Amino acid sequence: MKSIEGAIREFLLQLPTARKIRELKTGDSLFQRGLLDSMGVIRTVAFCEETFGIEIRDEEVIPENFESVRALSRLIKRAQSRSG
Amino acid sequence: MPTVPSFLTATASRHGARPALIMDDRVLTYAELDASANRVANSLIRHGVRGGDRVALWMPKSLEAIISIWGVLKAGAAFVPVDPAAPVARLATIARDCEIRALVSALDRADDLRQAFGTSAPMRTVLYAGDGPNPPPAASWSSQRWNEVEAESAQQPPLHSDDAGLAAVQYTSGSGGTPKGVAISHRTFAGQAEWTVTSLGLSSEDRIPGYTPLSGAMSTFEIFAGVLAGATVYPVPPRLAPFPAAVAKSWSDQRITVLYVVPSVLQMLLNRGNLGALDFSALRIIVAGGEHLPAQRLGEMMRLLPRVRFIIAYARTEAKLRTLHEVKFPPEDIDTRTIGKTAADNGLLVLGEDEKPVADGAIGELWVTGSCLMLGYYGLPEMTAEVIRTIRLGPSESVPACRTGDLVRRHASGRLELIGRADEQIKVRGYRVETAEIESALCRHPAVHAAVVLAVPDPETGNRLKAVVVLKDGSDGGEQTLRNHCATELPPYMVPETIEFRASLPLMSNGKVDRRSLRES
Structure with missing residues (x-):
């Protein structure tokens, strides 16, 4: 089974904004790498909710939680612990 | 001017x-x-x-x-x-x-x-x-x-004092396969800004967010109308812009008074903005323009913000008239398809293919006259002449008019109802997209034999782009390879989100690709 971080990374790297990015470290700033536009955020939320069977609250869709692969993975674990 | x-x-x-x-x-x-x-x-x-x-x-x-x-x-x-x-x-x-x-x-x-x-x-x-x-x-x-x-x-x-002089070239997706530049004069921007300030009653007391991209035609609202009114504009920082709840909270904190956005942004705010928990007591007007807003979503927004006036705007990059149609509360039979009022020196014509007015109740193409017309497509006089034509209004009266490509029904009451497009142009998140431009980009990849791009409905963003591709014999071009190829030529909103591979494209009896059957499959 893929790790949460691995699955997120794979998803982010196929976004249209990822064209020049070959490698994404867990701590890299997704904003500075230009990965997240408004569509990217919407699709990332939908991907995480579907893949991990969680619900991300509106007030959690904020820059801090989408700063990096690591921050996203923490957000998912928090949501998992709520539902589990 | x-x-x-x-x-x-x-x-x-x-x-x-x-x-x-x-x-x-x-x-x-x-x-x-x-x-x-x-x-x-x-x-x-x-x-x-x-x-x-x-x-x-x-x-x-x-x-x-x-x-x-x-x-x-x-x-x-x-x-x-x-x-x-x-x-x-x-x-x-x-x-x-x-x-x-x-x-x-x-x-x-x-x-x-x-x-x-x-x-x-x-x-x-x-x-x-x-x-x-x-x-x-x-x-x-x-x-x-x-x-x-x-x-x-x-x-x-x-x-400089020449109001007919060039003020901007705004590039938009081109059906010929490359972007085309819309040349706009000072007079056109000035007329649009003056009408916007007067009709919305904008003043130096207003606080306006700057959310729309500066590359889009709608940003003239925050740039020109905002300055003419002496209002305060709050450009949304790029880092914040993709996050609906963070954007909505900043607008609540800034006590925004007038909001002008594309409907897909309103939908994003409705879906993810956490609006019910925020104070929007300073907000007096929301203007939605640039693409169609589903009546049901507007109704939800109106019930959430009952004190706000909701106005539907219509404009074209080539004809900056900005018609405004106020939607009445209570939202029972919400009308989001009426083309509203415009400045006195702009006119609206509904013409048939013979370039003559259609009868009451009939559908024709919307043409626009007046100071809102572009100067032309930059460096493309022939393409300009196809779009800006001299229309005879009477035995001794004719005016230059710009065709919009939008189909409208002219009701006997004078109401103009927007029906749809006369061509393949679509809107994706408020951006105007010619599918032919994406198709040309796909076909420039060596593995691609033929490509068709379609808009399919999407609950979050309104529309999403799907490409149907036929590869050359023996070629190996994966979905991600083709998306990356598109992204080296096109802005992200024009890159197809899904690519489907087929052995051939379905054709109609006239030899054209049957888009409808692809859309429905």
Whole structure:
């Protein structure tokens, strides 16, 4: 089974904004790498909710939680612990 | 009509101490905006920019980007805003198409510029905003840093007074396979701004968010109407913009009074904005324009914000009339398809294919007349002549009119009801997209034999792009490879989200691709 971080990374790297990015470290700033536009955020939320069977609250869709692969993975674990 | 820079000069002398722009805790008063714009203008003039020249902008939304637009206009030149998320190859296409004399960009893009332009750049000078080390010297242009601009004189250069002169070239997706530039005069921007300020009752008490991309036609609301009214504009920082709840909270904190956005942004706010928990008591008007807003979603918004006036706007990049139609509360039978009122000097015609008015109750194409018309497509007189034509209104009266490609029904009451498009043009998140341009990009990939691009409905964003591709025999082009290829030529919103591979495309009896059957499959 893929790790949460691995699955997120794979998803982010196929976004249209990822064209020049070959490698994404867990701590890299997704904003500075230009990965997240408004569509990217919407699709990332939908991907995480579907893949991990969680619900991300509106007030959690904020820059801090989408700063990096690591921050996203923490957000998912928090949501998992709520539902589990 | 005045030229556009006179708006800023006039507001700066009337409300010099009032805030013009507030972004990330930086406040720029009207006096400061005016002085900074003069410095940019003086720098451009000193580096050879003359009246009528084109100056492109390719940088994220920032105070420097907005100052630069005013600086370009004060230098007597026309601004050419390019999507900051677009690849540098698209900037290069546009820069060469309208032969820009100068470029304003961000320092961290210097390497991209050198790679894309090499030794054959049309521009003679590049102005860089942002911090960082000096860019290495480029072969064919001189570079200025923002701190050098700040050392320029704040004295206003002599303003040009020709209101028919070129003020901007706004590029839009082109059905011929490459983007086309819409040339707009000062008179057109000025007329649109004056109508917007009067009809919405904008004043120096208003607080307006700057959410729309500067490269889009709608940003003229926050740039020109905002300054004419003396309002305070809050450009949304690019880092915040993708996050609906964070954007909504900032607008609540800023006590925003007038919001002008595309419907897909309203849908994003409804879906994810956490609006019910926020205070919008200062908000008096929401204007939605640029694409169709489903009545049901507007109804939800109206019930959530019962004290706000909701107005549907209609405009074209080529005809900046900005009609306004107020939707009445209670939202029972919500009408989001009426083309509303426009300025007195703009007219609306519904014509058949014979270019004569249609009968009451019939559907025809919407044509627009008046000061809102573009000058033409930049450098494309033949394409312009297909779109702007002389229409006979009576035995001795004829006017230039611009066709919109939008189909409307003219009711006996005079009401004009928007029905749809006469062509394959679609809207994706408020952006206008010619599917043919994406199809051309796909077909430039060596593995692709044929491609069709379609819009399929999407609950979150309104529309999403799907490509159906036929590969050449023996070719191996995966979905991700083709998406990456598109992303090197097209802005992200034009890159298909899904690509389906087929052995052949279904054809209709006339030999054209059967898009309907592809859409329904």
